[in-house]
Amino acid sequence: MRLSKAVQTLKPSATIAAATKAKELKASGVKVYEFTLGEPDFTTPEHICDAAKQAIDAGETHYTPAAGTPRLKQAICDRYQRDYNLSYEPSQVVVSNGAKHSIHNVLSALCGPGDEVIIPTPYWVSYSALVELTGATPVLVPTTQESGFCLSAEQFESAITDKTRLLMLNNPCNPTGAAYPVETLESLAKVAVKREIPVLSDEIYEHLVYEGAEFRSFASFGEDVKNLTIIVSGVSKAYAMTGWRIGWTLAPVDVTKAMSNLQSQQTSNPCSISQCAAEAALNGPQDCVQEMLKHFAERREYVLERLGNIDGLSFATPGGAFYAFFDVSKFFGKPLQGGVVVNNSTEFCTAALEQAHVGLVTGDAFGAPGYVRLSFATDLQTLEEGINQLEKFLAG
Numbered sequence: 001m002r003l004s005k006a007v008q009t010l011k012p013s014a015t016i017a018a019a020t021k022a023k024e025l026k027a028s029g030v031k032v033y034e035f036t037l038g039e040p041d042f043t044t045p046e047h048i049c050d051a052a053k054q055a056i057d058a059g060e061t062h063y064t065p066a067a068g069t070p071r072l073k074q075a076i077c078d079r080y081q082r083d084y085n086l087s088y089e090p091s092q093v094v095v096s097n098g099a100k101h102s103i104h105n106v107l108s109a110l111c112g113p114g115d116e117v118i119i120p121t122p123y124w125v126s127y128s129a130l131v132e133l134t135g136a137t138p139v140l141v142p143t144t145q146e147s148g149f150c151l152s153a154e155q156f157e158s159a160i161t162d163k164t165r166l167l168m169l170n171n172p173c174n175p176t177g178a179a180y181p182v183e184t185l186e187s188l189a190k191v192a193v194k195r196e197i198p199v200l201s202d203e204i205y206e207h208l209v210y211e212g213a214e215f216r217s218f219a220s221f222g223e224d225v226k227n228l229t230i231i232v233s234g235v236s237k238a239y240a241m242t243g244w245r246i247g248w249t250l251a252p253v254d255v256t257k258a259m260s261n262l263q264s265q266q267t268s269n270p271c272s273i274s275q276c277a278a279e280a281a282l283n284g285p286q287d288c289v290q291e292m293l294k295h296f297a298e299r300r301e302y303v304l305e306r307l308g309n310i311d312g313l314s315f316a317t318p319g320g321a322f323y324a325f326f327d328v329s330k331f332f333g334k335p336l337q338g339g340v341v342v343n344n345s346t347e348f349c350t351a352a353l354e355q356a357h358v359g360l361v362t363g364d365a366f367g368a369p370g371y372v373r374l375s376f377a378t379d380l381q382t383l384e385e386g387i388n389q390l391e392k393f394l395a396g
Contacts, residue, residue, distance in 0.1 A: 006133055013313070014125045014365030018349065022359035033386030036359045038174055038323065040240040042295075044277070045288040046241060051280030052273050063271050066264035067256070068248070069097025072275045074284040083355055084217045086226070088250050093152065094259045095278075097270050099204045099234040099247030104130050105259040106200050106230050106249060109137040115165035121367035122152035122325065124174045126203075128367075136165065138369055145316045145327065153187035155343050157195065162302040167200050172205040175366045175373040176325045177318020179213035188222040198228050205321040207238035207289050210297055213319030221249070224313075224388040227252055237321075238289050239281045244274040299376040299383060306387045307374075310394065322377040325363070329370035335391040345372055356393035358386050 018036040026032040033085040055061075067073070073090035080086040096102040103126070111117060113135035119127050121140045141159050143149045156167065169188070172179040180188075192199050201218035209215045219229040234247030249259060263269075302325050307313050315326035332343050337355040342348045347361040349372055352358045363371030376383060 006135075009147060010129060010133070011140065013129075015361050018359060018361045021353060022131050025353065025357065030167045030357055032353075032359055033382060033389055034082040035376070035378065035383075035386060036319075037377075038237075038375050039242045039377060040292060041239040041378045042292055043282075044240050044244070047284050047288075048241070048277050049262050049283075052277040055273050055276035058270050060272050060276055062272060064269045064275060068270060069272075069279075072279045074283075075279045076120070076211075076250070079136050079282050080217075080231075080250065083222055084219060086219055086250075089253075091253055092256050093248055094251075094256055094263060095248045095270050096263060097247070097267055098236065098245040099202070099232050100126060100130075101245075101267075102234070102247040102249045103127075103168075103200065103202065103230045104133075105262055106232065106251075106255075107131055107134050107136070107368045108262055109255055109258040110198065111165050113396075114163060116161060116163040117165060117209070118156065118159045118275045119367075120149075120155075120169070122149060122173070122363065122371065123168070123367050124170055124201060125365045127168055127170075131168075137163075139164075143178075145314065148316045148319075149173060149178040149220050149325075150180050150184050151188065152184070153191050156188055157191045160191075160195050160197060160254075164195075164197055167192065168200045168202065170202040171202075171218070172209060172213075172215070172318075172320025174205065174321055175361070175363070175368075175371075176316065177321045177323045178316065179209055179215065179319030182214055182216050185216055185218060186221055189218065189225045190218065192224075192228050193224050196228070198230065200230050200232060203231055203233045204237055206233060208293060208296060208322060209320040210300060210318075219289055227385045230255060234388065235281050236276045238292075240292065241274075241277065241281065242261075244271070244277055246270060246274050246278040266386055271290040279343065284342065299380060300324075300377075302380060303376045303383060303387070322375060324374045324376060325366075325368070325371055325376070327371050331394060332370075335396045337396060339396075345370055348372060352393055353388065358389050358393065 073093040077088045111134040115136040117131045131138040219226040230251040235241040312330040340351045349362045361373040
């Protein structure tokens with residue numbers, strides 16, 4: 001059978017591919033220090049699981065409206081009003097099968113062949129692939145470690161052409177952990193309004209922000225900005241609900257209607273039980289979010305201290321998410337553990353897994369050659385042992 005052009009060049013997600021390699025090695029009986037996936041190691045809080053069990057017992061096992069249940073859509077609106085003083089109606093919400101699905105919906109609704117989508121790099125691995133699936137062209141704009149990996153207003157404006165359809169902004173950012181300063185976001189918002197460029201604001205890590213950083217939703221800089229913003233978020237990261245697959249968009253009504261129509265043809269609706277669980281997450285006690293954040297903050301402090309004491313490594317301090325993104329290029333061309341020599345980040349990660357049994361993700365996949373990503377969404381003991389292994393690997 002002949003494959004479509006759209007999928008012939010499509011590569012698997014680099015993070016999932018790295019995790020798969022680590023799992024294969026682990027299955028052979030090797031102790032692997034797994035820092036590849038961006039997934040909290042905590043189980044979903046009990047009150048959320050209880051809500052799902054109650055939903056099953058109550059027979060909430062049928063189709064729901066394509067864009068989500070009225071109750072969950074209202075819970076999302078209530079949350080944005082409560083947390084960010086942003087007023088949305090349920091008619092502006094589409095609940096999807098995870099935030100990745102939400103991003104695909106936005107791109108499919110707004111972009112097509114001949115369009116351009118601006119993406120600051122380093123960027124989450126799926127952004128460019130999802131843009132290309134629509135036939136549009138990703139325009140990659142490099143940011144630097146010195147800037148904290150934040151796109152400037154000048155860079156944004158310089159990248160705009162008459163083909164520009166959208167800016168994709170991830171704050172806090174995967175893979176860098178960059179949490180955009182409020183003044184930088186505001187300057188980007190001014191450019192978006194002046195040039196009338198819609199912004200997909202991926203805010204999935206909004207609740208994972210550390211001391212010294214501040215989160216502001218992109219839509220909060222005025223009604224004119226809100227009218228150009230499509231917020232993407234979900235319950236995966238803050239509530240340890242990656243497997244439940246619930247994400248959402250908040251957008252102008254016409255865009256929301258288009259995405260709802262699209263989703264009705266794609267998947268019918270998100271999982272009914274997961275929607276009940278997400279409703280409990282948003283409406284229930286939020287202590288669990290702060291408790292998990294406390295643990296992530298401890299792990300972040302530990303990882304940054306350890307990496308900062310290794311000669312040859314450098315990084316920008318992450319203000320959010322749960323990643324350390326560090327430059328390993330000074331180790332290229334030098335003998336590492338087992339005498340192995342690597343020349344790029346991809347070879348570095350392969351060697352680290354094979355020689356030291358440490359699972360990392362190559363920065364090549366994020367548009368950042370020379371860097372690797374370590375997820376600290378795991379326990380302190382694993383982090384300690386894994387970084388010990390990494391140190392031995394680097395020492396050669």
